[in-house]
Amino acid sequence: MLESGLIIRAxxxxxxxxxxxxxxxxxxxxxxxxxxxxxxDRQQQMARESGINEEDTFYLTNTIFAQDYNIxxxxxxxxxxxxxxxGVVDAIxxxxxxxxxxxxxxxxxxxxxxxxxxxxxxxxxVDDHAINALDLELIAGTNFSPSDIGWRLPAQSAWPAKVxxxxxxxNSLFPDNGQSALGKTVYISNNQPMQVIGIIKNLQAxxxxxxxxxRSALVPFQMESRSGRYFIRTEPGRRDELMPVIESxxxxxxxxxxxxxxxxxxxxxxxxxxxxxxTNKILMTVVSTLTLITAFGIVGxxxxxxxxxxxQIGTRRALGATRWQVMRYFMVxxxxxxAVGITIGIIGTVSLNYWLVNKFNMTPxxxxxIALGVxxxxxxxxxxxxxxxxxxxxxxxxxxxxxx
Amino acid sequence: MFNYxxxxxxxxxxRHWGLSLIMITAIGLGIxxxxxxxxVNYMMSANPIPQKSEQLFYVQLDSWDVNDPFDEGQNxxxxxxxxxxxxxxxxxxxxxHSISAQAFAVIEPQDPDLLPITVNARANSADFFxxxxxxxxxxxxWSAQADTNKELVAVxxxxxxxxxxxxxxxxxxxxxxDGNLFKIVGVIDNWQPTPKYYDVTSGxxxxxxxxFVPFSLIAEEKITRAGNTSCWKPSGDGMAAFLRSECIWIQxxxxxxxxxxxxxxxxxxxxxxxxxxxxxxxxRPLDNRLSNVMQWLENxxxxxxxxxxxxxxxxxxxxxxxxxxxxLLLAKFLGKAPEIGLRQALGASKATLFYQYLVESAxxxxxxxxxxxxxxxxGLQSVAAMYGDYMKDLTSLDTTMVLLAMLLAxxxxxxxxxxxxxxxxxxxxxxxxxxx
Numbered sequence: 001m002l003e004s005g006l007i008i009r010a011x012x013x014x015x016x017x018x019x020x021x022x023x024x025x026x027x028x029x030x031x032x033x034x035x036x037x038x039x040x041d042r043q044q045q046m047a048r049e050s051g052i053n054e055e056d057t058f059y060l061t062n063t064i065f066a067q068d069y070n071i072x073x074x075x076x077x078x079x080x081x082x083x084x085x086x087g088v089v090d091a092i093x094x095x096x097x098x099x100x101x102x103x104x105x106x107x108x109x110x111x112x113x114x115x116x117x118x119x120x121x122x123x124x125x126v127d128d129h130a131i132n133a134l135d136l137e138l139i140a141g142t143n144f145s146p147s148d149i150g151w152r153l154p155a156q157s158a159w160p161a162k163v164x165x166x167x168x169x170x171n172s173l174f175p176d177n178g179q180s181a182l183g184k185t186v187y188i189s190n191n192q193p194m195q196v197i198g199i200i201k202n203l204q205a206x207x208x209x210x211x212x213x214x215r216s217a218l219v220p221f222q223m224e225s226r227s228g229r230y231f232i233r234t235e236p237g238r239r240d241e242l243m244p245v246i247e248s249x250x251x252x253x254x255x256x257x258x259x260x261x262x263x264x265x266x267x268x269x270x271x272x273x274x275x276x277x278x279t280n281k282i283l284m285t286v287v288s289t290l291t292l293i294t295a296f297g298i299v300g301x302x303x304x305x306x307x308x309x310x311x312q313i314g315t316r317r318a319l320g321a322t323r324w325q326v327m328r329y330f331m332v333x334x335x336x337x338x339a340v341g342i343t344i345g346i347i348g349t350v351s352l353n354y355w356l357v358n359k360f361n362m363t364p365x366x367x368x369x370i371a372l373g374v375x376x377x378x379x380x381x382x383x384x385x386x387x388x389x390x391x392x393x394x395x396x397x398x399x400x401x402x403x404x
Numbered sequence: 405m406f407n408y409x410x411x412x413x414x415x416x417x418x419r420h421w422g423l424s425l426i427m428i429t430a431i432g433l434g435i436x437x438x439x440x441x442x443x444v445n446y447m448m449s450a451n452p453i454p455q456k457s458e459q460l461f462y463v464q465l466d467s468w469d470v471n472d473p474f475d476e477g478q479n480x481x482x483x484x485x486x487x488x489x490x491x492x493x494x495x496x497x498x499x500x501h502s503i504s505a506q507a508f509a510v511i512e513p514q515d516p517d518l519l520p521i522t523v524n525a526r527a528n529s530a531d532f533f534x535x536x537x538x539x540x541x542x543x544x545x546w547s548a549q550a551d552t553n554k555e556l557v558a559v560x561x562x563x564x565x566x567x568x569x570x571x572x573x574x575x576x577x578x579x580x581x582d583g584n585l586f587k588i589v590g591v592i593d594n595w596q597p598t599p600k601y602y603d604v605t606s607g608x609x610x611x612x613x614x615x616f617v618p619f620s621l622i623a624e625e626k627i628t629r630a631g632n633t634s635c636w637k638p639s640g641d642g643m644a645a646f647l648r649s650e651c652i653w654i655q656x657x658x659x660x661x662x663x664x665x666x667x668x669x670x671x672x673x674x675x676x677x678x679x680x681x682x683x684x685x686x687x688r689p690l691d692n693r694l695s696n697v698m699q700w701l702e703n704x705x706x707x708x709x710x711x712x713x714x715x716x717x718x719x720x721x722x723x724x725x726x727x728x729x730x731x732l733l734l735a736k737f738l739g740k741a742p743e744i745g746l747r748q749a750l751g752a753s754k755a756t757l758f759y760q761y762l763v764e765s766a767x768x769x770x771x772x773x774x775x776x777x778x779x780x781x782x783g784l785q786s787v788a789a790m791y792g793d794y795m796k797d798l799t800s801l802d803t804t805m806v807l808l809a810m811l812l813a814x815x816x817x818x819x820x821x822x823x824x825x826x827x828x829x830x831x832x833x834x835x836x837x838x839x840x
Contacts, residue, residue: 114471
């Protein structure tokens with residue numbers, strides 16, 4: 001463009017103001033791109049599916065305090081009563097809830113022996129109703145049969161002979177061919193064999209921040225425990241209506257225990273990702289106020305420089321410059337300042353990301369986000385300078401002569 | 405003179421109210437955001453027991469698997485086995501020592517119409533209360549004999565006392581826990597160390613327990629154990645086998661009054677581990693550690709990564725706000741070049757001009773700081789609302805933080821104002837007067 005040289009020369013006469021804006025743009029870009037990256041990262045984590053039906057399910061804790069309580073009979077009575085309640089699809093006893101943050105993990109290995117490496121796996125102790133109650137998708141093999149289910153006594157070390165695992169776990173255990181896992185024997189507690197009888201598509205571990213969150217196994221156990229969890233799936237849309245019904249039915253049927261901590265899976269998801277959600281909201285607020293402040297800074301300084309140059313603008317207009325030419329001058333000037341700022345900003349963005357990657361184990365940033373940041377800031381800059389530039393364009397040629 | 409400058413500043417701020425408003429808002433937002441994140445970080449990294457934090461030590465022994473070291477060999481296990489904890493306890497080599505673990509209990513009220521309540525409990529030895537300065541409302545700790553004799557005694561907290569005994573002095577009363585009658589010996593007053601340093605294994609900002617009973621009752625199965633448990637070897641069946649196992653689930657603290665006692669205790673630990681090595685345990689290299697309260701909190705990374713990251717971001721945000729202020733102050737002061745020229749021609753020295761414009765920057769800083777405090781308060785409220793229980797003890801502004809906010813606002817604005825002020829003082833009077 002013809003005026004470029006002129007604009008740059010004029011800019012060099014007021015370096016500091018332009019540099020301040022450029023620095024502001026650079027820092028804004030650094031924070032904006034990294035914050036958006038962090039937001040995206042969290043959103044991706046939150047979007048992962050737990051693998052279970054979360055809409056129509058809830059769970060509760062059953063705590064037995066009475067002495068001489070027959071736990072095994074009590075459990076069967078409770079489960080039968082819940083399963084028979086109209087509107088209930090199925091119910092199970094389970095040791096841990098996906099997304100809840102508390103559960104069991106154990107190492108599974110393909111060869112026995114204390115010196116062999118195990119693969120960390122979330123263990124869900126359930127009976128043969130689990131696939132129906134959790135609404136899991138069995139993609140290969142079979143479900144447990146009622147005769148597979150054993151009793152697990154407190155602090156017992158023996159494990160049952162069968163196991164159902166997730167596809168992700170199958171792929172980790174048998175990296176060459178996950179499909180081949182079916183029918184194979186895996187070892188728990190270093191040397192206790194379990195045969196893989198089924199593979200389910202997807203079931204998350206209870207810990208959403210764990211890198212192995214997709215690796216879970218169903219183990220056919222009913223637990224003889226004084227504090228247990230029941231997981232219940234209802235027909236679509238009937239969860240809220242059935243929660244109090246089942247709570248009072250259980251509480252009234254047996255006074256030797258307490259029913260507490262009723263919670264829906266939706267609440268559990270909300271709780272589980274509450275920090276993620278909160279952090280995202282805060283980052284979003286920071287990014288938008290920051291962009292706003294930078295825009296205001298651009299407006300303020302542009303108005304200042306236009307006020308200082310009222311006379312020159314009037315002179316240019318008197319010498320035949322059109323309004324559009326005057327406007328274009330300020331917009332091109334802003335573009336140059338933005339370009340400097342964005343160049344520094346790209347360096348800043350990459351450095352901050354590098355620091356975050358090293359310090360907080362984050363993943364490196366993609367190129368698209370940087371490009372997005374560049375485009376956004378150019379547009380913000382041009383929009384911010386629009387109002388002052390229009391004001392400049394409206395300066396009448398007469399003002400050039402009037403104040404001399 | 406100062407008052408006169410204040411008046412001038414007021415006039416100038418009012419005349420350029422739009423520009424001043426942008427500056428005050430920008431500084432306010434910057435300070436508000438920075439203070440919100442600083443407060444959360446400050447509370448997370450607070451010293452929960454400043455009087456004694458240098459004398460309380462968390463004990464770690466490396467009893468873990470030689471083939472698969474704990475934390476990839478960087479740190480010894482974060483809890484202790486029953487075998488080691490009880491051996492150290494019996495050896496009795498520290499000034500005070502506390503063996504403790506989380507537990508869980510159901511309290512059945514005497515009144516059959518009332519529903520039983522479930523409580524989070526702690527099984528600990530008698531010294532626990534004295535070591536961690538636990539305040540008592542009624543009664544006090546149980547005796548060391550109660551630990552050894554496995555007496556059924558209990559200490560409850562104020563809330564439990566309110567709900568079970570309507571807040572009356574309940575010392576000497578009996579409560580039924582899991583079928584056994586426990587005698588209450590003490591009621592704890594409000595007590596919530598933040599972070600909850602004596603046990604960070606299941607959340608460093610959790611509530612303190614509602615019920616405390618002697619640790620020796622765990623082995624008797626008079627109280628149900630809870631909390632994080634990690635094992636690297638199968639533990640075997642039944643309670644006795646579990647207690648003999650290599651599972652870790654106990655927190656062991658000692659109180660050592662000076663350097664000499666620390667040295668002696670470390671020597672004792674090393675000797676103990678050497679002796680255990682002879683018995684075929686502790687196959688890993690010797691790695692015994694004593695960490696005082698602040699070292700332990702640092703080691704356990706109690707300050708969340710998110711909080712640190714946000715603090716870094718919000719300081720960058722503050723810098724942007726200040727750059728903005730520098731730019732706008734520059735615009736404002738240079739816009740007044742004719743006025744400055746006139747004043748200089750009438751005999752004002754550079755120093756007086758400098759002083760005057762500094763007062764004006766400080767006024768803007770003060771406004772920004774006040775706005776920032778309001779925003780920080782709002783910010784903390786929304787942090788508390790969004791994060792829920794996890795943040796509830798971390799979001800209050802104390803006097804230190806309010807002072808820091810004002811200082812930060814004033815200091816940074818004055819610094820931001822230095823360059824524009826300096827430029828303003830160096831206006832050439834002759835040139836300005838010419839163009840009038």
